[in-house]
Amino acid sequence: DLLVVGSANADLVIGVERRPGPGETVLGGDLAVHPGGKGANQAVAAARLGARTALLARVGDDDHGRLLLGSLRAAGVDPVGMLVGGAPTGVAVITVDRSGDNSIVVSPGANARLAAADVRAAGGLFGAARVVSTQLEIPVGTVVETVRSLAPGSRFVLNASPPAEVPAEVLAACDPLVVNEHEARALLGDPAGDDPRRWAWPLLALGPRSVVITLGAAGALVADGLSGPPVMVPSPRVEAVDTTGAGDAFTAALAWRLGLGEPLATAAAYAARVGAAAVTRKGAQASYPTEGELPAG
Ligand code: ADP
DSSP states (O other): OEEEEOOOEEEEEEEBSSOOOTTOOOOBOOOEEEEEOHHHHHHHHHHHHTOOEEEEEEEOSSHHHHHHHHHHHHHTOBGGGEEEOSSOOEEEEEEEOTTSOEEEEEEOGGGGGOOHHHHHHTHHHHHHOSEEEEOSSSOHHHHHHHHHTOOTTOEEEEEOOSOOOOOHHHHHHEEEEEEEHHHHHHHHSSOSSSOGGGTHHHHHTTSOSOEEEEOGGGOEEEEOSSSSOOEEEOOOOOOOSOOTTHHHHHHHHHHHHHHTTOOHHHHHHHHHHHHHHHTTSSSSGGGOOOGGGOOOO
């Protein structure tokens, strides 16, 4: 089973001609409200592929929270880990202009109240989880408690997104640490050169047992410990329509396949097919494929 510990947000999206400057008001198109947040996205992506998945997350007792609970239920995510109340559901207020550039304000809301105590209270979920996957849209203390709650033999996957300081204790538990180019740069501070193939070893030096760097259309670079050279895993060629949530789908698929016992590079090749499928359709959760919708590897 896969346990995702993470965020759940409502994405409030408004199309505009031009994003407003300071003190400015602009009129936009109709509001669209989508279920999102990296934790919920991961859980939905995995469940849609057929993974037995639970999500430990917190939403508010409000319409946005009910939207998220509905979306998770529809995808087949076990709702046992969903906590309700304490603050409004997290939202991301997103304006997208005609050239596709966006400005985003996130109000973490209930995600900021997902506490270490909630992780401790969810102890039973950890016993059943072969893999536990998380991201950085929840308090870092909650991520630390997640690592401390891992059952013997279960594997920990961290998507270090959005970029934030990660305690050494958390880095040491990662198997793998999953980052895109931007997040890799943030963790390395000043990476040597522009070639991500040279970043795998400096990232491993931060402590994780393995590292996966996602590289968009180019696929992913996989470094399974220090024993051998990093391996490039290509992504299937697809017509990209909207890359929102591709990294979440990739990480979820990777974590699930690792839980099934696949080697890291094999799981990453599967995850690249899932990430590629996710960019062929608009939206985050709405774009996630079922097994039958995956492109050939
Ligand atoms: P993020 O969404 O976190 O920025 P990436 O852009 O690296 O992460 O995408 C994650 C994965 O999704 C990639 O490793 C790749 O497998 C797949 N992917 C993303 N963009 C494309 C694309 N244009 N064509 C094919 N696959 C893609």
